[in-house]
Amino acid sequence: MPDPRGLEKEIAMRNHTQQMRSLMTRKPAPRAQAHSGVALFIGTLTILIALVAPLRAQTSNTPAEFAYVANSASNNVSVYRVDSGTGVLTQVGGSPFPAGSVPQSIAIDPFGRFAYVANYASNDISAYAIDVKTGRLTQITGSPFAGGGGPACVAINPTGGFAYVTNILANSVSVYAVNPASGSLKEIAGSPFAAGTSPISVTVDSMGHFVYVANLDSNDISAYAIQTDSGDLVPIVGSPFAAGVEPFSVTVDPLNRFAYAANDVGNVSAYSVDRITGALTQISGSPFAAGDWSIPVAVDPSGRFAYVGAGSDGTYATPGYVAGYSIDASTGALTPVPGSPFAAGIAPWSVAVDPSGKFVYAANVFITSSNLSAYTLNSDSGALTPVPGSPFVAGRNPNSVKVVRIGIATSTSLLSSLNPSTYGKKVTWTATVTSSGSITPTGKVRFTWSGYTIGSATLNSSGVATLTRANLNADSYPLTAVYLGDATNLGSTSALLNQVVLETTSTAKLTSSPNPSTQGQAVTFTAKISSPTVIPTGPVTFTSGKTVLATAQLSGGKATLTISSLPVGSSKITVTYYGDSNIAKSSASVTQTVQ
Template sequence: MLCDERIDLKETHGPLGPDESCEPSADGTPPRARTFLGAILCGVACACGGGGYTGSSGGSNTPPPPPTSATLLYVPNEAAGTLDALTIDTQTGIPTPISGSPLPDGPMPRGIAVDPQKRFLYVTSPSGEVRGYLLDSSTGKLTTMSGSPFLTSAQSVAIAVDPSGQFVLTANGSSNTVSVFEIGLTGALTEVAGSPFAAGADPSAIVVAAGHYVYAANQVGGSVSAYRIDMTSGSLTPVAGSPFPVGASPGALVVDPSGTHLYAADSQPGAVSGFTIDVSTGALTAISGSPFPAPNGALSVVTDASGKLLHIANGTNVDCYTIDASSGALTPIGTSVTNGRATALAVDGPDNFLYALDNVDNQVEVFSIDAASGSLKLIAGNPFPLFPGSNQQGLGPTSITVAH
C-alpha cells in the first residue's frame, strides 16, 4: 500500500460475522473497527518509512563500531631530523615500528607532545618553530597539518599540551621565555596575546597541572617558574612567590596524577626536589626531606598512573621510588638495570609498562611495572630498536612519549 492510496472501508471491512458486535467499547470504538484501524496505521507506517524497524529480517540497525585506537610511541631524532613511530602491544608491552618509520620531520626535533584526544602531535625545535601533524590514532601515521610549521621566535626545547587540549606551551631555553599557543579546530596553532611570557634562566622543561597551573624548570637559574593559565585567553600570570628555588640544574618535571605534587629532576648533583602544590594558588612548598637523593643522577622523571611510584632515568639505569600518598615524600626501592643507557622515560599508565630511551644505541627498553612493589622487570625481547638497523645510525634521539 502506498502513502497516497485511499482505502474504502466498506470494501475492505465487509459485513459483520456472526460473533461480531457493533456495540462500542469503553472508548466508543467498535472492537473490529479498532483492530482494523490499528492494521491500517501499521501498514502506513511501514510503507512510509516510519516505525523503529525498516530493514529485512536478517538486517541490523546497530551503528558501526568506532575506529580502533592504538597505543602509540614516538621518539624525535634531533640529528637525523626524523620521528620514530611505533605501536605498542598493550598485552605484552612490545613496541613495533609502523610502516614507513622513521618519518620525515624537520631541523632539530627536540620535544614532542600529543593532545589528550590523540588528534594532533606537535614537535618543538631549537630552530624556533613548532611542527604540527594530524595523527591517525589507529595506525600512528602522521600528516603535516595546514600552516605548519608555527614560528615561536624563540629557541624552543620542550613542549606540553594542557590537559583540556586547548593550548600548546613551549619552554624556550636560552630565550628565557615560555610561549603559549591556542589549538584550533584543525590543530593549527595561534600564539596568544602577550606570548612569549618571561621565565627564569634557560627554561628546559614544562608541565601543566590539572588545576590550570603551568610550571617551567629553569635549568641555569636553579628554580621553577609557576604561572596560572587563563583557560579562555591562554594568558599566563606568575604565581605569588615564583620562581621557587630548586636544585642547581633542574632539567625535567612531572606532576603526579592528582595534581597535588610536583617533582623536579636535578642532574647536578643527582637529586629529586619534591613540592606540594597549593591547589587554590599554584604556589609550591617543599616536601619535608626534599631534595631526595638520586646518587646516580637524574635526567628524566615520571610517575605511574596511580601516583604511587616515581621513576628516574639516571643516564644508565632507572631508579625507583615509592610516593607517600599523604606527604608526597619519596622512598627509594632500588635500581633497575637496563641493557644500555636510560636517558628519557615514558609510562604507558593503564597497562603498567615503562619505556626507557637509549639515545646512544637508538633503542627502547621496556619494563613491566609491579603495581604492588613498584619494582621493574625487563620484558622478553629487550632491547627493541627504534627501527631495523637503527643502532647503526647517528639519530640523536632526545625524548619519548606514549599516547594511550
C-alpha cells in the same frame, strides 16, 4: 648526532657549574657554544602521560597504544605500536616521520587528534594529524610554526586549547592557541612570557590550572596560573621556587598533589602543590637521592610510583638506569622500590609510563645505544622487569618518548533538571556517556565548573551518572561533565552547560504580644523570615521609624525583641531582613498600641 651543519656528534659532558650536556665532538662544550647553535642537545624535558581519544570511531573494541619517539640526530619521529599484553614495540608502516632540525620533545593533544614536536635548531614547532587506526603522522597545513628562540619543550593544556613551549635561548615561554578543527597554532597576544634562565622543561597540571617550568641555569621552577579564556600566564605568588642544581625536568603527579624536579647533580626535588594557588612547598626530606645525571622524571597514572632516568657517567661508557620510587600518598616523599635501580642503556634521557600503568619505557640517547629500554611495571611493588626483546631500536639519539592510548571514542552529554534554578533548590545533573563501540562505558564522571570539580559520580549499567546539589550560590556556572575513561573506552568532555542559580525570595512577618500594652509593660516582638527553598539565617533589625531598637540573629527562621520603653500611643515597629547575594531582602511592620 648531526648539528645544524650536518656534523656527526657524540654526547659529552659539561661540568655542573658552567657547561651543559650537548652532543659535541668527543669533548666538553661550554654553554656559550651550546647556546650558539653548535648542536645543543636538550634532554627529555617533560614526561606527559596522555590518554588520547580518537579522531574518528574505532571498528575494534580493543584500544591501541602507540609510542612516539623524537630522534634528535636523525631529525624524525619514530612511531611504534605497543603490544597491550607484553609491552613489545613494533614500528608502524612509514615510520620514522620527518621533523624539524634537532627535535626535542613531543606532546599530544588530549583528544588524540594532533601531535606537536619542538625543534630546537630550526626554531619551530612541527604539527601533525594522528591516524587513529595506525598511529601514523601527517603534517598539517601551515606546519612547522615559528618558535620563540630555541624551542626545548612543548606541553598541551588538558583542555586542548593551548600549547606551551619553552624557549631556552630567549628565557621565555611561548603560548599558542590551538585551532580545534585544524590543529594549527597561533601565538596569543602577550606571548612570550618571561621565565628563568635557560627554561628547559614545561608541564601543565592535569586540571589545566597551572604551568610549571624548570629553569636549568637559574636553578628554580617558574610557576604560573593559567587564564582560562585567554591562555595567558600569570606568575604565582612566590614564583620562582628554588630547585636543586640544574633542574632538567619537572612534572606534576596526576592527582595534582605533588610536583617533582629531576636535578642534574643526582637528586629529585619534591614539592607539595597548593591546589588553590599552585604554589610549591618543598616537602620534608627533599631532595631525594637519584644518581648522577638525573634527567627525566615521570609519575605513573595511579600517582603511586615515580621513575627517574640517571646513572651514565661523563665518558658515556657506563650504562645508565631507571630509579623507581614509591610515593607517600600523604607527604609525597620518595622511597626506592624493591630492586631499584633497574638497568637501562647509555644515557636514559626520557622515561614514560604507559597510560595503563603496565609498562615503562626509557629512551637511551647516546649514539651507541639509540634504543628504548622497555619494562613491565609490578603494580603492587613498582618494581620493573625487562620486556622480552628489550631494548628496541630507535633513530639516532632518541631523546623523548611518549606513550599514548588510542581506544574507543566516546561522547558525553550533560543535562540539568532545572535551569534556571533557585538558591537552595535541588538540581540534578545527568551525564550520559555513549561509546562508538559495543561495550558500555564504565567508571567515573567528574562534574566541573571552570575546571574545578563540584562532585563526581559513577556510571550505572546504562552509562549514566547523576549528581544532585542544592548548595550552589546564586550565580552562573559554566558546567561540563568529564568522563575519565576505562580500560576500553576513552574519556570525553561534554559541551558546556551554563547553569544559572537565581537568588531566592524571602517573606517577613512580625507580631507583638501583648498588643495593646500598658506603659512600662514588656512587649515581645516576634519576627519570622521564611523562604520557599531555605531557612534564612543571619541578622534582622527592629526599628521604630528611623530609630533602631535592636538587632537580633535568626534561629530557625525566627528572632525576638522584648522592650518596655515604648511611648504611650501608637508606634509602627518594623523588622527588616537584608538578606545577601543568595536571599532577597524583606520586611514587615506591626502597629503597637501603648495605653
